[in-house]
Amino acid sequence: MSATPPPGSPDTEAPRAAIGRTQTTTDQVTAVPVKLLQATLNDAAVTPAAGDPLPPLWHWLYFLPDATMSNVGPDGHPKRGGFLPAIALERRMWAGGRLTFHDDPPRLGDTITRDSEILDVQEKSGKAGDMVFVTVRHLISTPRGLAVEEEQDIVYIAMPTAFRPPPPVEAPADPAWRDPMTVDPVLLFRYSALTFNGHRIHYDRPYAMDVEKYPGLVVHGPLQAMALMEAARRHMPSGRPASYSFRGVRPLFDFDTVAIHAYARADGGHDVMTVNGDGHVCMKATVRWADS
Numbered sequence: 288m289s290a291t292p293p294p295g296s297p298d299t300e301a302p303r304a305a306i307g308r309t310q311t312t313t314d315q316v317t318a319v320p321v322k323l324l325q326a327t328l329n330d331a332a333v334t335p336a337a338g339d340p341l342p343p344l345w346h347w348l349y350f351l352p353d354a355t356m357s358n359v360g361p362d363g364h365p366k367r368g369g370f371l372p373a374i375a376l377e378r379r380m381w382a383g384g385r386l387t388f389h390d391d392p393p394r395l396g397d398t399i400t401r402d403s404e405i406l407d408v409q410e411k412s413g414k415a416g417d418m419v420f421v422t423v424r425h426l427i428s429t430p431r432g433l434a435v436e437e438e439q440d441i442v443y444i445a446m447p448t449a450f451r452p453p454p455p456v457e458a459p460a461d462p463a464w465r466d467p468m469t470v471d472p473v474l475l476f477r478y479s480a481l482t483f484n485g486h487r488i489h490y491d492r493p494y495a496m497d498v499e500k501y502p503g504l505v506v507h508g509p510l511q512a513m514a515l516m517e518a519a520r521r522h523m524p525s526g527r528p529a530s531y532s533f534r535g536v537r538p539l540f541d542f543d544t545v546a547i548h549a550y551a552r553a554d555g556g557h558d559v560m561t562v563n564g565d566g567h568v569c570m571k572a573t574v575r576w577a578d579s
């Protein structure tokens with residue numbers, strides 16, 4: 288385990304030396320981000336009140352990165368170094384995650400604590416070339432105890448010279464349900480603002496296209512994961528998600544026509560996925576329901 292270097296200082300150690308590094312942060316579950324995300328997701332939910340439970344995944348509205356402008360890197364994220372290892376590969380993507388939701392969620396008004404640990408740093412070679420996956424575990428607690436266990440996978444890839452999408456994965460036929468999802472630059476801007484995510488691929492088209500070589504603005508992985516979870520909850524109103532896992536398979540863009548497909552699983556859960564206009568899966572997620 289290594290001590291956390293100051294933000295922006297290059298990690299002189301091997302990236303795997305960061306494994307075991309820990310960080311604890313606290314925050315307050317306030318109403319304004321909840322109201323603004325409801326509006327952003329076109330959700331006509333009632334005004335949030337003290338004591339209301341946060342829907343699953345909505346803890347992503349808290350514990351936001353607060354790097355000063357002088358500590359922001361060229362991609363708009365906090366400069367490399369600090370808690371996360373300073374990976375040299377320039378292009379960062381949110382690759383996936385796994386969550387367990389305990390019985391008593393964070394509630395409006397709670398002071399919440401996030402205990403984070405770098406669980407793994409793995410160099411891999413894939414179709415996109417050399418990659419480094421960093422897995423971070425977050426344990427989210429309220430005054431009543433552990434509420435959410437989460438593992439996040441972040442991937443770093445070399446800056447490409449041209450956009451080379453992963454091989455397409457066709458969405459299976461005959462979904463149990465299929466909902467349209469509208470994505471556009473305003474949605475992406477609002478989600479970036481709500482999560483204080485400065486990554487320029489989501490709102491700065493010249494940067495996204497000229498520097499990272501995407502064909503358009505990239506839809507956030509966490510936004511897709513949330514949209515999939517919200518769709519699953521709409522269709523299963525009496526279900527309580529017990530666990531959730533998701534993986535970004537293919538980038539989704541602001542110009543795409545998007546649908547959310549769902550497929551019932553033999554274990555009582557659902558596979559849900561964002562599917563682009565070509566019928567290709569972009570994010571694939573699995574929700575398992577408590578008591579199913």
Ligand SMILES: C/C(=C\C(=O)SCCNC(=O)CCNC(=O)[C@H](O)C(C)(C)COP(=O)(O)OP(=O)(O)OC[C@H]1O[C@@H](n2cnc3c(N)ncnc32)[C@H](O)[C@@H]1OP(=O)(O)O)C(=O)O
Pocket residue numbers: 379380381382383411412413414415416420440442444453454484486505506507508509534535536537538539
């Ligand atoms: C927020 C935020 C950023 C974002 O939101 S970025 C937008 C959301 N993320 C995406 O759109 C990711 C889309 N996915 C991809 O572009 C590709 O799947 C990816 C991640 C570049 C990998 O593609 P490859 O074709 O190179 O992968 P391979 O099939 O060759 O697999 C090689 C090994 O990597 C493992 N792997 C692949 N994808 C994932 C994944 N999503 N999560 C975890 N692991 C993955 C795969 O299992 C192979 O491993 P082996 O051990 O079997 O070698 C922000 O920055 O904050």
